[in-house]
Amino acid sequence: MALLTGSNKIKTAVFISGTGSNLKSLIQFSKLKKSPIIIEMIISNNAKSKGLEYANIYKIKKRVFDFKNSLSEKKIIYQLKQNNINLICLAGFMKILSKSFIKNFKGKILNIHPSLLPKYKGLNTHEKAIKNKDKYSGCTVHFVNSRLDSGKIINQKKVRIKKLDTPKTLAKRILIQEHKLYPAAIMKVFSP
């Protein structure tokens, strides 16, 4: 396999809203020689996102936008293009991107979702899986299209639901798998 150097890696922006544990795992993955991506920007809709700290720790550009209207989206698109961003990874990003934003980066936006899609699109996935007495839940990485959590699935990981699981305990076990699944999805799609 050809080794990728910084200059020919895919310039990537990671969008977050909160803790950023998936962001951290993507940053660590991006530092590996085999990684096809380099993370150039961290973008958040929330100035208080804990994950923004990783921008300081790893010296990555960060930007905060409210994503409230088309003007703010235009500003983001401008910044992304200025920085030659070719891939956007949504990682715990809790805003819905507009159709026109998605069109601007067609086929270049990935998302990680904490359920076995197509089951449980949207929010409160763990509550729903437990309430429905499912045997398994899990996580999915998929391409983003204009319909919520509905783009082409890249990979999934099943996680068994235990009898005494609460949404919190289940979320914790699924998150551990998310940290492996997202890098694996990127390798699957982009590795030479």
Ligand code: GAR
């Ligand atoms: C993750 O479980 C991710 O799958 C989920 O938010 C969490 C973020 O954790 N994303 C969604 O629910 C998107 N609809 P993190 O900030 O520690 O990566």
